[in-house]
Amino acid sequence: MSSVADYPELSYIRAVNLALDESLQTHPEMIVFGEDVAIPHGPFGATKGLLAKFGDRVFDTPISESAMLGAALGSAMGGMRPVVEIMYADFLFVAMDQIVNQIANSSYVSRGMLKAPLVIRTQQGHTPGACAQHSQSVEALFAHIPGLRVAVPSTPADVYSILKASIALDDPVMVFESRKLYPTKGQVAVGQDDSGIGIARTIQTGDDLTVVTWGTARALVEESVASGAGAGASIEVIDLRWISPWDSSRVLESVSRTGRLLVVHEANTNAGFGAEVVSTVAEELGSRLRASRRIGLLGTPVPSSPALAQAVLPTVARVTSAITELLKD
Amino acid sequence: MSSVADYPELSYIRAVNLALDESLQTHPEMIVFGEDVAIPHGPFGATKGLLAKFGDRVFDTPISESAMLGAALGSAMGGMRPVVEIMYADFLFVAMDQIVNQIANSSYVSRGMLKAPLVIRTQQGHTPGACAQHSQSVEALFAHIPGLRVAVPSTPADVYSILKASIALDDPVMVFESRKLYPTKGQVAVGQDDSGIGIARTIQTGDDLTVVTWGTARALVEESVASGAGAGASIEVIDLRWISPWDSSRVLESVSRTGRLLVVHEANTNAGFGAEVVSTVAEELGSRLRASRRIGLLGTPVPSSPALAQAVLPTVARVTSAITELLKD
Amino acid sequence: MQLSLADHYREMLIIRLVEEQLMVAMTSGLVSGSTHLCIGQEAIPVGACSVLRKDDPLIATYRGHGWALARGVSPVDLMAEVMGRDSALNGGRAGSAYLSAPLNHFYGENSIVGAGVPVALGLAIACQRAGDGRVPLVSIGDGAMNQGNVHESLNMGSVLEIPMILMVENNGYAEMTPSHALTAVPAIARAAAYDIPGFETDGNDPIAVASTVAKAREIALAQSTTVLVEAHTHRLAGHYSGDVQAYRPAGELQEKHESCPLARAEEQLTQDEVTQIRASVVSYIAHEFAAATQIPAPSPEGAFDYVFSS
């Protein structure tokens, strides 16, 4: 095992690319397809070089997401291990039947005789100027559907290990990457498998407040804390990494110590997955949960203009003031 | 105003039919369409007699839900007031883009210049023998989407008044009816408008425990309470009727008195709308929320066999034991 | 290996009697919920399965009992599944409209109109890459031709050159609405829109179906393409179990009964053959049904297994 210092610095998108590359080597039954993924290397470069290396195991499809996701399910049941790219998570809505009514049911209804070892890779969230139809964070919708596993990795290291573990898994997994994070860099434990399906990561420990976050929102939390939010208090920060299954025991253990919970995600607050986190903790801890709060999109479609988007999306300032308020309770 | 005693007893499905009929009279720009709604009177009879009475304002469409929902949006923006029937809520998934990316955005992105006064009527939930693809309760998914209003009426009176109010509204509304409740009867305040968008109904008042429910699950709660659950304690029961917007102030007022909260819905518990209810209360009341619990589908697709469905869906017994346990805290 | 008409007849009769037995079971309260019977359409699965390889993957709709039986699922297992028992198929999880028999390479029914087609495309991709000559067949109704997913799959099957057979069972209706009111052109006329071969066949004649499907299969493999087959037939029962069929024009059912695939086969067989096959199938199905009623309901403890397979 090489020492951590030896691991390379990779961008998030390059980590995705490497995970696909290594998995294609490990799993001869794996195929990769989607719009513009083969000849054009992927709209964001996730599949760069794979066609040259793996030939027709990597192929382009028409702009037909229903057919693509059905093809993922069918080929998976037929013995392959498809990884399909949906260019923007917003496009999942043209093909949701194949996920909710087909993919999610196949194992259960056949009592495990039909397996669907497939991964739906997509990316989500807002970047400056993107319109309402290209800005959504939709992970909560899929966590509500029995039979799906859902990951929302926030670092190059996590997207690498989560993708590899998801591909190796015999269940359908949806991996929500982040367009905004694609250029960000970090050390990646190349070659090391971290098959912790559903395992969160504790970013920093603390005793006064638990902050739970995932995906792009993690950066807001880190920035807020780094800039001194809740100064003097000791804050525990947990990146869930997976929301289905999710690491409820870690969060419960934490809040049972801190008594205070903040959840921060980019998706709409109302009926978002933050609600699941807070209510699970409330159910388990009762009045030992002294104070809680959720931060997310404030109930509007995401407007394109940065001046407006800033007003409705979560910000470092909103995180900081929530931390301050929660610590008062 | 006629006295309550004079109001007729109608079945839930007949109340739907009457609301459509009266609304077609009130709103000359209203149209009704869907699969088998005109000549065959609707798969469940919701549109019975409307073709004969209103002619081509009621029409059948091919089995093309995306085109149907797009046609709803376009005709609404073009000055009509469409009410479209999606036969089973499970079929929304083949056409979700038109709801999430099109209908939900139109007012916001155009700053109110494009209005979408439309109603999507559908029915949901499990009935004995129905398969996993015809049994889902999916209201939570739509509550998460900014720009949609979502109702889940549980009685003939409510479906009548909610449908009429929704049709009259200049916003898109999704009304989730219940196939299981279609034959159930109740008094309907015909002719009386109850335009309480987002207003819940308190079924019974109490001081020891607040039970929040909606849709088909309401009957489980009523049966549990009627059969003596939590005997000796005083239980408040609230039927939300709407989950977007929802009557959070009523629930908060109630739990601020009772300190205990049970939410019961038929949809999957995980990331269901019950999580929004519990977490909103937890955020607002802090440790004054002494105990809470959610009851819903237990994380599986719904199996067809009654012997199995019974094991995974909410039951009166599960409600009763949750009530007992909560009252211990 | 071509089947004789008598063999086809026997197979069709099994399907017919299973469906009729299920109607009786329904009336007796043994079936929860509604079922979609394929009465009148038996020649299509029987003819098709007689020329498909046993391991060609198969997908059908909610009207799929015939396909399961033609693929070798035993009547007892199928009827038990429909009655919500702990059947050998899906242990009651699937019911009438969503059952599958993976061991028979029957990847299942589908209760979402058209949604089996994209899935079949995926199976076809797997078969093509396995390179062992298997060709999937997916059956849908005529009304399903207007679902977006069918369109997407046919185009994708064409441009990616995927061998697959789409069988369109044109039974005259989509639920309560006659097909012509819903679909601008017959299914077959859409093959050209995807540059794929299309064939029509008499869906009430198992031998015609067999020869068309055999040809379609050959071409799919030889030309590496998706192929469309439209089989003309008629649904001789209601759309679902409780359908009173008030929407039918007077005399239609009677007229259509004349081209019932079983009646037509009976005309060609000798009286003796018919009597003998009938007697044996009637008692076979009666026994199978009796056996099915002996199978217990599934145990609720198992209800949480297999949400995931790992």
Add this chain to the structure above:
Amino acid sequence: MQLSLADHYREMLIIRLVEEQLMVAMTSGLVSGSTHLCIGQEAIPVGACSVLRKDDPLIATYRGHGWALARGVSPVDLMAEVMGRDSALNGGRAGSAYLSAPLNHFYGENSIVGAGVPVALGLAIACQRAGDGRVPLVSIGDGAMNQGNVHESLNMGSVLEIPMILMVENNGYAEMTPSHALTAVPAIARAAAYDIPGFETDGNDPIAVASTVAKAREIALAQSTTVLVEAHTHRLAGHYSGDVQAYRPAGELQEKHESCPLARAEEQLTQDEVTQIRASVVSYIAHEFAAATQIPAPSPEGAFDYVFSS
């Protein structure tokens, strides 16, 4: 009222220069995110809008600046919207890819491939019922022909006899993939699959487009039907603002520039006409751009309004 070629040229030039101005604005950091320019495709909106009624509802794709401008949206409003300013259009809420101009009966762009077609069908239903002779036009790209929603809408428009025009702008590519690799047949070949009239036109010639759209509109109304028009053109820029177009075969862009609608119009106009129009449009767009840059960013307070309209 037929427009002269000079008029068409002027309109096309406005679009071209707005798009080029936006490219410059992007380079200067004045535009957040990416945009999809219609450079090379200007003849289609210009020709079509010259024969549509001003109140015929219009829907376009994310590549829709040309449609907005051809429908009478002023360049200052459009450029301000693209730059995220408090524009008269959508106040910065829409941006480049999702803008609308309801007062101009432009129901907007759509960033989901094909998704405007069902919406246009609904507008067409409203127009037909209003009975005032309006006919909606919806424009999509060639790649969008493989989306399920387009298929469903064409069939529904056909069987319900809804007058509507589907304009398919075949620009040779869907993102980075050449069209023929994605679509089994040309768009026009699909009209028959819906039993609707289909016309092809030279999408680089505004006069050809105008006469085809006029004919399509007439037939749509007279025959109460949806009509498909395929306009052949070429995207002379990248798919989106940052696209380096490495996927293009050598020489392709150069060759295609020869049939650029502006270059072709210039050949037919006199040198004087061209010079004069150019001069006036150049200064017009420069002024409009300058004005757009003066418009402030929208005020965040308003960001919560109009999630609902009641």
